[in-house]
Amino acid sequence: MTIARRSFVSGLLAAPFAPSLLHARTAPRVVILGGGFGGGTLARALKRAAPTLSVTLIERESVVYTCPFSNGVLGGMWALDRVGFSTDGLRADGIELIRSDAAAIEPERKTVVLADGSRISGDVLVLAPGIDFKWSAIEGMSPEAAELLPHAWKAGRQTQILRDQLTAMDDGGLVVVSIPAPPFRCPPGPYERISLIAHYLMHHKPASKILVLDAQDSFSKQPLFEEAWEALYPGMIERVPGSASGAVVAVDAATRRISTGFDDVTADVANVIPPQTAARILIDAGLDEGLGWCPVEPLGFESRLVKDVYILGDAALQGDMPKSGFSANVQAKACAASILARLEGRAVNPTKLINVCYSLAAPDYGFSVADVFIQGPEKVTLLQAEGRITALAAGAQAHAAEAAHAKSWYDTITSEIFG
Amino acid sequence: MQPKSLHFQFLTMLAFAFFGQAGQVQAQDAGAQLAMACGSCHGLNGGGGETIPPLAGRDKSELLEQMRALKEPHEGVTIMPRILRAYDDDELKALAGHFARMEP
Ligand SMILES: Cc1cc2nc3c(=O)[nH]c(=O)nc-3n(C[C@H](O)[C@H](O)[C@H](O)COP(=O)(O)OP(=O)(O)OC[C@H]3O[C@@H](n4cnc5c(N)ncnc54)[C@H](O)[C@@H]3O)c2cc1C
Numbered sequence: 001m002t003i004a005r006r007s008f009v010s011g012l013l014a015a016p017f018a019p020s021l022l023h024a025r026t027a028p029r030v031v032i033l034g035g036g037f038g039g040g041t042l043a044r045a046l047k048r049a050a051p052t053l054s055v056t057l058i059e060r061e062s063v064v065y066t067c068p069f070s071n072g073v074l075g076g077m078w079a080l081d082r083v084g085f086s087t088d089g090l091r092a093d094g095i096e097l098i099r100s101d102a103a104a105i106e107p108e109r110k111t112v113v114l115a116d117g118s119r120i121s122g123d124v125l126v127l128a129p130g131i132d133f134k135w136s137a138i139e140g141m142s143p144e145a146a147e148l149l150p151h152a153w154k155a156g157r158q159t160q161i162l163r164d165q166l167t168a169m170d171d172g173g174l175v176v177v178s179i180p181a182p183p184f185r186c187p188p189g190p191y192e193r194i195s196l197i198a199h200y201l202m203h204h205k206p207a208s209k210i211l212v213l214d215a216q217d218s219f220s221k222q223p224l225f226e227e228a229w230e231a232l233y234p235g236m237i238e239r240v241p242g243s244a245s246g247a248v249v250a251v252d253a254a255t256r257r258i259s260t261g262f263d264d265v266t267a268d269v270a271n272v273i274p275p276q277t278a279a280r281i282l283i284d285a286g287l288d289e290g291l292g293w294c295p296v297e298p299l300g301f302e303s304r305l306v307k308d309v310y311i312l313g314d315a316a317l318q319g320d321m322p323k324s325g326f327s328a329n330v331q332a333k334a335c336a337a338s339i340l341a342r343l344e345g346r347a348v349n350p351t352k353l354i355n356v357c358y359s360l361a362a363p364d365y366g367f368s369v370a371d372v373f374i375q376g377p378e379k380v381t382l383l384q385a386e387g388r389i390t391a392l393a394a395g396a397q398a399h400a401a402e403a404a405h406a407k408s409w410y411d412t413i414t415s416e417i418f419g
Numbered sequence: 420m421q422p423k424s425l426h427f428q429f430l431t432m433l434a435f436a437f438f439g440q441a442g443q444v445q446a447q448d449a450g451a452q453l454a455m456a457c458g459s460c461h462g463l464n465g466g467g468g469e470t471i472p473p474l475a476g477r478d479k480s481e482l483l484e485q486m487r488a489l490k491e492p493h494e495g496v497t498i499m500p501r502i503l504r505a506y507d508d509d510e511l512k513a514l515a516g517h518f519a520r521m522e523p
Contacts, residue, residue, distance in 0.1 A: 045463075048463075326459055329459050330455065330456050330459055333455040333456075333458070334455060337452065337455070349448070349449075349452065351449075351452040351453055351455070351456075352453055352456065352505065352506070352510070353455075353456050354456035354457070354459065354502060356459070356460065356498060356502075368497070368498055370498040370501040370502050371501075372456075372502055372505035372506070383505045384501075384504065384505055387501065388501060390497070390498075391492075397495075398497060401470075401495075401497050402497050402498075404469070404470045405460075405470055405471060405497060405498070407469065407470075408460070408468035408469040408470040408471045409459070409460050409468065409471065411468060411469060412459075412460065412461075412462050412467075412468040412471070413459055413460075416458075416462065416463050
């Protein structure tokens with residue numbers, strides 16, 4: 001015990017964090033913005049490891065709707081409720097939840113300014129507010145236009161609008177899905193969505209078509225999606241890649257006219273997913289260094305610009321890790337370990353991180369990309385470039401097993417964050 | 420004196436909460452750190468999910484053997500070979516030791 005204390009104290013004095021802490025009278029306070037996959041996981045992980053730490057979480061929503069599994073709502077597999085979680089669960093373990101909209105961040109002061117003008121400051125600030133849209137990248141797109149041409153790329157009301165449009169559409173209708181240039185949240189997400197919309201149409205409106213206007217040439221798990229589309233939805237999906245002028249450049253919300261600059265089409269339902277950036281509140285605070293996404297170091301995801309400010313999830317440039325809920329969850333645990341190590345004045349060693357993204361091509365037809373990363377000196381680096389996805393021609397049993405694992409993953413991760 | 424000792428007490432508690440006995444810190448650290456990523460599917464406490472098996476409280480050598488075997492793709496196995504191929508035997512041992520120590 002004595003030895004432990006002595007080494008502990010000398011470590012503390014050596015720590016860069018020590019001076020502010022030594023003057024503190026109470027437990028250090030960690031302030032977290034965003035109660036989604038990154039922020040929600042972090043708050044729970046910190047409180048579980050260090051119950052006496054003061055953890056404050058700022059989240060605007062009373063119910064968080066997860067993007068993962070929201071494509072199932074569009075496919076008619078379940079209702080929106082299935083992906084909605086009351087943020088009351090985030091109060092678990094003694095987390096202080098502030099249900100409020102953050103208006104600004106003062107990184108140097110580790111402060112979040114709320115919409116009502118009040119200021120929440122900590123010793124450590126963690127930012128996980130997700131993404132925003134670059135509306136101006138598509139002529140005619142705006143938050144108002146998205147009421148008619150829903151993106152459904154932040155789940156909740158937008159998901160329901162798109163679902164209602166699909167159910168209201170007549171058989172034989174044309175659904176246009178517009179996909180932006182990367183990077184965007186969830187690289188395989190648009191293609192899972194196309195699959196599950198096709199699943200719905202095949203069973204309820206089989207004469208309908210899906211036109212995919214894609215700014216990308218190739219995409220995540222492409223051979224697996226194309227194999228599934230051929231088998232399950234032959235002739236229903238047509239995709240125009242970026243090299244064939246697939247990128248949407250203009251829309252007219254009132255008439256649902258969608259233009260690629262090369263061609264125009266009038267949709268019955270149009271799901272226009274705009275290009276994306278880190279949440280604007282981070283860009284306004286200068287934390288993106290003009291890049292549109294926030295640079296972070298690879299060990300604990302601390303901002304490269306401001307000390308004791310950490311940025312998790314979709315908003316950050318996380319090396320080779322994709323913008324997924326799985327990644328945000330894993331990053332949050334590594335971040336918690338880093339924060340606690342710094343409070344203790346101890347260095348943290350690099351480790352290996354994982355991302356698995358399941359996609360459903362139909363309710364019982366799943367496949368995945370499964371990756372391991374190492375926290376390198378410069379960035380988080382993918383370890384194996386080959387053989388990352390489910391094998392082609394895997395067979396019905398393997399696809400059913402992966403679909404079941406996807407549900408198991410989703411229920412475990414959401415109950416641990418929100419339950 | 421008062422504020423300083425209060426703070427000292429807090430930090431000591433923090434250290435023990437996260438790292439346990441100081442002497443065990445080094446040995447347990449690698450396994451616990453690697454296991455953070457496993458928890459996203461197998462559960463934070465290693466309890467597993469509906470179709471994803473639990474790991475907590477498993478026999479260490481049995482679990483180690485199973486992980487070694489799962490490095491190779493075979494019938495009925497989905498994602499684990501793609502993950503486990505990235506871990507060397509020392510890492511698998513550290514992971515097996517970590518999960519074996521967890522409460523089932
Ligand atoms: C259709 C779709 C399907 C997907 N499927 C998967 C999948 O199967 N698996 C997977 O791993 N990932 C999936 N993703 C990706 C996943 O949703 C994101 O990567 C993940 O949500 C990122 O977590 P985050 O913490 O960065 O952001 P979020 O989870 O979006 O959390 C951000 C939180 O911050 C809050 N917030 C933002 N700004 C403020 C403010 N100013 N004041 C207060 N609160 C604020 C928001 O309300 C939100 O709750 C999918 C995404 C989409 C769009």
